Amino acid sequence: MATPWKLADHPRLGKGKVVGVVVLDGWGEAPPDPFNCIHVADTPTMDALKKGAPERWRLIKAHGTAVGLPTDDDMGNSEVGHNALGAGQIYAQGAKLVDLALASGKIYEGEGFKYIQQSFETGTLHLIGLLSDGGVHSRIDQLQLLLKGASEHGAKRIRVHILTDGRDVLDGSSVAFVETLENDLAKLREKGVDARVASGGGRMYVTMDRYENDWQVLKRGWDAQVLGEAPHKFQNALDAVKTLREVPKANDQYLPPFVVVDESGKPVGPIMDGDAVVTFNFRADRMVMLAKALEYETFDKFDRVRFPKIRYAGMLQYDGELKLPSHYLVAPPEIERTSGEYLAHNGIRTYACSETVKFGHVTFFWNGNRSGYFNPNLENYEEIPSDSGIPFNEQPKMKAMEVAEKAKDAILSGKYDQVRVNIPNGDMVGHTGDLEATIIGCMAADEAVKIILDAIEQVGGIFVVTADHGNAEDMAKRDKSRKPIRDKNGNVQPLTSHTLNPVPIAIGGPGLASGARFRKDLTDAGLANVAATVMNLHGFEAPDHYEPTLIEVSAAPYLSASSADRT
Numbered sequence: 001m002a003t004p005w006k007l008a009d010h011p012r013l014g015k016g017k018v019v020g021v022v023v024l025d026g027w028g029e030a031p032p033d034p035f036n037c038i039h040v041a042d043t044p045t046m047d048a049l050k051k052g053a054p055e056r057w058r059l060i061k062a063h064g065t066a067v068g069l070p071t072d073d074d075m076g077n078s079e080v081g082h083n084a085l086g087a088g089q090i091y092a093q094g095a096k097l098v099d100l101a102l103a104s105g106k107i108y109e110g111e112g113f114k115y116i117q118q119s120f121e122t123g124t125l126h127l128i129g130l131l132s133d134g135g136v137h138s139r140i141d142q143l144q145l146l147l148k149g150a151s152e153h154g155a156k157r158i159r160v161h162i163l164t165d166g167r168d169v170l171d172g173s174s175v176a177f178v179e180t181l182e183n184d185l186a187k188l189r190e191k192g193v194d195a196r197v198a199s200g201g202g203r204m205y206v207t208m209d210r211y212e213n214d215w216q217v218l219k220r221g222w223d224a225q226v227l228g229e230a231p232h233k234f235q236n237a238l239d240a241v242k243t244l245r246e247v248p249k250a251n252d253q254y255l256p257p258f259v260v261v262d263e264s265g266k267p268v269g270p271i272m273d274g275d276a277v278v279t280f281n282f283r284a285d286r287m288v289m290l291a292k293a294l295e296y297e298t299f300d301k302f303d304r305v306r307f308p309k310i311r312y313a314g315m316l317q318y319d320g321e322l323k324l325p326s327h328y329l330v331a332p333p334e335i336e337r338t339s340g341e342y343l344a345h346n347g348i349r350t351y352a353c354s355e356t357v358k359f360g361h362v363t364f365f366w367n368g369n370r371s372g373y374f375n376p377n378l379e380n381y382e383e384i385p386s387d388s389g390i391p392f393n394e395q396p397k398m399k400a401m402e403v404a405e406k407a408k409d410a411i412l413s414g415k416y417d418q419v420r421v422n423i424p425n426g427d428m429v430g431h432t433g434d435l436e437a438t439i440i441g442c443m444a445a446d447e448a449v450k451i452i453l454d455a456i457e458q459v460g461g462i463f464v465v466t467a468d469h470g471n472a473e474d475m476a477k478r479d480k481s482r483k484p485i486r487d488k489n490g491n492v493q494p495l496t497s498h499t500l501n502p503v504p505i506a507i508g509g510p511g512l513a514s515g516a517r518f519r520k521d522l523t524d525a526g527l528a529n530v531a532a533t534v535m536n537l538h539g540f541e542a543p544d545h546y547e548p549t550l551i552e553v554s555a556a557p558y559l560s561a562s563s564a565d566r567t
């Protein structure tokens with residue numbers, strides 16, 4: 001049956017108001033504390049939303065099973081967060097689907113594995129991906145199972161190309177992850193499989209760029225992984241990571257590229273004709289560029305020098321619209337009937353904007369990992385170029401003002417019904433672990449919100465301000481009693497990762513019906529409840545299969561309702 005796209009009218013909420021949707025990336029809620037940069041920063045706009053209208057501000061879950069991750073110990077991330085915000089439904093996400101496929105062994109029966117398996121007899125199997133247990137892009141336990149399973153299914157020569165993390169996990173943890181991997185590879189060698197690490201580098205400097213911000217990042221990876229060329233050469237990966245970390249200010253996220261060479265200085269694992277390659281990250285955004293370089297015959301983003309004839313499969317298919325890569329080991333979640341698609345079918349004109357590093361978040365992730373427009377006549381997506389080649393603590397204000405100004409213009413233009421942005425600072429600067437810079441970033445994000453809310457005020461519109469997961473609200477590694485852990489010099493180890501914290505959501509604006517407020521019954525609500533809420537604010541009922549709306553509309557204005565509640 002064809003999808004019935006027409007949405008019913010909301011019985012109490014009218015149409016025609018501009019709805020501003022602001023996603024503050026990495027902006028969670030945590031108790032006040034010197035390591036809570038959002039608390040320390042001067043954020044009058046966000047503070048006013050919290051204090052000013054208690055029935056129009058609440059917290060929602062942004063991690064774990066509420067966003068389709070395997071367990072409630074999994075921190076939130078942008079992919080699952082924006083998927084949930086845009087889709088209004090909770091899908092078992094990549095991490096979980098890979099777990100299931102590995103546990104059942106189905107991964108080895110699928111088309112993707114059978115395809116790469118054809119290279120095992122004469123070629124090498126290369127595994128490229130992020131080496132940590134962060135669970136945002138990849139997980140080392142999945143790599144371990146895949147190594148074992150691939151060797152049991154015929155792989156005789158395996159080369160692993162590692163990307164060190166320090167972003168989803170603590171900086172410095174790369175050494176222990178490499179040790180674990182080396183132990184596993186040694187065990188495989190005992191069983192007669194020629195298995196080694198062939199190259200490596202830090203994720204933010206080598207390979208894992210996104211949204212085409214900086215192709216040089218990909219080139220560094222390509223040179224090491226495919227050509228076997230890098231400025232640093234070592235005889236094993238553990239030496240590599242230990243030595244490269246000795247350089248002052250070295251950081252797992254930014255380790256320079258290295259290749260592993262034999263006694264004669266020859267690289268042990270460049271990617272050659274006839275080989276198989278698997279990118280073992282399940283998350284899409286930071287693998288799409290590599291997938292293009294490995295798969296596209298015609299390619300002009302950097303000089304590949306050599307384009308090996310390989311059989312390539314992604315852990316998942318990373319882009320459903322581009323069908324990229326064409327082979328994959330696990331089918332991705334089919335995120336369908338997203339709010340963007342519904343609203344386009346119901347005539348809502350949408351403008352979406354962020355800077356490059358988060359552009360795909362409010363477009364591609366929001367639309368269920370789908371690139372492009374649903375209806376180009378109704379949608380306009382605009383990207384502000386991000387600074388490239390610098391860590392964001394050097395420019396912590398990022399392009400927050402530029403994004404806000406674009407949103408303001410779009411709101412005032414009268415051309416759009418929904419204006420949606422992602423403001424990246426809390427997250428991107430939070431990942432650097434630099435507290436001072438993160439505080440500046442949070443203030444910039446708050447100012448950006450003000451610009452957008454002022455524009456909404458001017459046109460009599462409605463706003464929704466929320467976030468995709470926590471980050472900047474907790475910047476310290478803590479012990480079980482939540483006390484920051486100090487090293488022998490008394491320094492607190494910075495927490496660069498996301499968190500398990502809930503995020504705020506606030507609604508308001510002159511266009512919001514006076515009786516609209518958050519319901520009290522949905523205490524466990526999460527990001528997936530936002531899509532139905534936004535549909536309501538556009539004057540529509542949400543489809544039945546969506547997670548329920550967060551709001552209710554009482555006949556009496558909510559302020560008097562709230563005073564009634566108190567009596």
Ligand SMILES: O=C(O)[C@@H](CO)OP(=O)(O)O
Pocket residue numbers: 025026076077078079136137167168286427
């Ligand atoms: O930078 C990224 O890739 C992740 C952290 O690994 O952050 P986010 O989910 O906020 O994009």
Ligand SMILES: [Mn+2]
Pocket residue numbers: 025026077078079081427468469
């Ligand atoms: Mn994010």
Ligand SMILES: [Mn+2]
Pocket residue numbers: 026078427428431471498
């Ligand atoms: Mn992040």
